[in-house]
Amino acid sequence: MSVVVRTIARILVPVALLFGGYVILHGHLTPGGGFQGGAVAASAVALLLVAFGTSAVKGLKSPLSVLEDLGGVAFVVLGFLGIGYTFFFNVLAGSGGLFGAPVAPGPNPGYLNTGGTLPPMNWAVGFKVIGGLGAVVVLFALFGGGDDR
C-alpha cells in the first residue's frame, strides 16, 4: 500500500490495541467485554496485513495460536474454580481479595476492582478472540492467494 496508508496504520495499530485492551479491561463496568474488545484488537492484525502485506504478519501465526489456546484453557480453569458449588460459580465475588471488592447496590459509577472471576474471564475470552480472529486473518493472508502490496 501507499506511504499514506502505511503511516496511518503505524499510528492506528497501537490505538486499536489500546482500545481493545480498554474494552476488555472494563468489560464488567462498561458495555463491551472479551468478545468485543478482542475483535477490536484483532482488527489491528488486519490493519497490519492491509498496510504492510503478508510478510509483516507471517511471524504472528504461532504466537496468535498459542494466545488462543492459553485463553481457552484459562477460561475453562476459571470455570473450574467454582466447581465446589457449581461450574462457573463466581467464587471471587465479594471475597475481598483480587477483584473481590463488594459493589454497592443501586446506580453507582463502578470500581475496577470488582466482579470476582468476571474480569479474568473477560481477559481469557479476549485473548481467545484476539488469537482466533488474528490467526484466521493471518491464515487467509498466507494461503489465500497472491501477495498484493
Place this chain on the structure above:
Amino acid sequence: MRRWIVLAAFLVVAGCLLLGAARMRPFGAPRLALMDRYFNAFSQGEAATNNVVTAIVFDYRGYDTLGEATVLFTAVVGVALILRRIRR
C-alpha cells in the same frame, strides 16, 4: 379446484395468524419479566458487577459462553484445516 384449495389454505393460515395477534400481550410488555427483575435486583450482590449483561454472559450463563468460545475455536480450526499447505 386448485384455486379453491389455495383459498381455503389462505383463509386457515390468515385466521390462525389473526387469532394469535388478537391474543397477544400489550405492545411492549415483556412476556416473562421474572428473570429480568431477578437479574436487575441481585446481579450486583451475587456477581459483584455493575454490568448486568456481563454478569449474565459470564456468570449466570457461563456455560453458554464456553460453548460460544468453542464455536470460535471450531471456526479457527476449520479455517486452518481448509487453508493448509499439503506436502507432497
